[in-house]
Amino acid sequence: MKLTKYLAVLLILLPCNLVAVQQHWKSLINDGVHDPTSPAIGILQEPSQAFSLLPADTAGNKVSWVRALREQYIQPRTNIFPETKINVLDMDIIMDRTGEMPMVRFPHKAHTEWLDCENCHDDIFIEIADANPVNMFAILAGEYCGRCHGAVAFPLTECNRCHSVDRNTFTGQPGAQPEKDLTDMLN
Amino acid sequence: MTHDVTQLSKKNTRHRSIILFFCTLSGLSCFSVLAEYADVVLNRNAEFNDMPPVVFPHWFHRIRFRCKVCHHELGFKMRAGSNDITMGDIIDGKYCGMCHNGEIAWSVDNCELCHSGKPGLKTGMQGSNETSGPGRW
Numbered sequence: 001m002k003l004t005k006y007l008a009v010l011l012i013l014l015p016c017n018l019v020a021v022q023q024h025w026k027s028l029i030n031d032g033v034h035d036p037t038s039p040a041i042g043i044l045q046e047p048s049q050a051f052s053l054l055p056a057d058t059a060g061n062k063v064s065w066v067r068a069l070r071e072q073y074i075q076p077r078t079n080i081f082p083e084t085k086i087n088v089l090d091m092d093i094i095m096d097r098t099g100e101m102p103m104v105r106f107p108h109k110a111h112t113e114w115l116d117c118e119n120c121h122d123d124i125f126i127e128i129a130d131a132n133p134v135n136m137f138a139i140l141a142g143e144y145c146g147r148c149h150g151a152v153a154f155p156l157t158e159c160n161r162c163h164s165v166d167r168n169t170f171t172g173q174p175g176a177q178p179e180k181d182l183t184d185m186l187n
Numbered sequence: 188m189t190h191d192v193t194q195l196s197k198k199n200t201r202h203r204s205i206i207l208f209f210c211t212l213s214g215l216s217c218f219s220v221l222a223e224y225a226d227v228v229l230n231r232n233a234e235f236n237d238m239p240p241v242v243f244p245h246w247f248h249r250i251r252f253r254c255k256v257c258h259h260e261l262g263f264k265m266r267a268g269s270n271d272i273t274m275g276d277i278i279d280g281k282y283c284g285m286c287h288n289g290e291i292a293w294s295v296d297n298c299e300l301c302h303s304g305k306p307g308l309k310t311g312m313q314g315s316n317e318t319s320g321p322g323r324w
Contacts, residue, residue: 032221
């Protein structure tokens with residue numbers, strides 16, 4: 001008899017679950033920040049309308065922004081002022097002081113496709129490999145990588161996306177890796 | 188007979204725990220964080236001047252512009268709440284006004300499209316988990 005009750009509860013909750021799965025992205029009218037009575041509702045683009053066409057991810061907006069850009073699902077503008085120099089760099093930094101965690105590979109490429117050098121250097125990071133006392137406490141408090149990761153870039157729950165280099169199989173030297181040619185990066 | 192009852196009760200317990208697990212999962216997935224990831228509420232000046240707070244959707248803008256456009260060219264500091272933006276600045280073509288001028292994006296007379304937030308919202312990142320400022324994880 002009790003089992004039937006549990007099953008009944010499950011059956012009641014199942015549709016809620018399905019709705020939650022179906023609606024990856026909340027509608028503006030019930031997203032908790034927009035005023036449901038605002039005339040903007042119905043005019044502003046709904047997240048689901050844009051995101052359902054972009055490559056999927058499991059965290060943040062549930063969209064892989066790096067893939068969306070590289071595979072040209074989106075072509076966001078690089079500048080407004082014609083004279084602005086577009087800086088891009090394809091150079092990895094391997095950070096080896098990561099305790100028991102795998103080493104961190106920082107790809108300049110994925111970052112400079114979106115950001116300018118000046119966004120990080122020298123306010124957030126000094127432009128010398130190994131000279132920045134980056135640690136997870138500071139990152140979790142919104143400093144260093146945490147300025148964006150956990151706020152607008154993929155969240156800090158995704159440890160292995162940064163801690164991606166196995167120190168036992170890595171044969172190179174930690175620190176700045178050789179710069180790669182970036183001719184095909186300039187759009 | 189006794190043996191059967193014990194087995195049945197064990198079976199029931201197992202069923203119950205499985206069902207409870209799924210119920211909890213269902214329950215949890217009904218609640219999610221507010222707003223879309225990286226939505227920013229701007230309310231340093233809005234409600235003080237009797238306007239609803241502004242909701243800035245990062246996602247909408249990054250589909251159309253790379254981060255460097257606003258955070259490098261237009262001078263938006265990369266910390267929610269640290270940009271003291273006034274309508275005067277915007278009308279003068281600074282900050283949002285660089286695009287929201289009726290040419291690249293809608294002009295400033297569409298007040299309610301930006302000022303669309305619920306009353307009383309605090310300035311900061313709303314849909315992130317979470318780094319709107321020093322450590323609230």
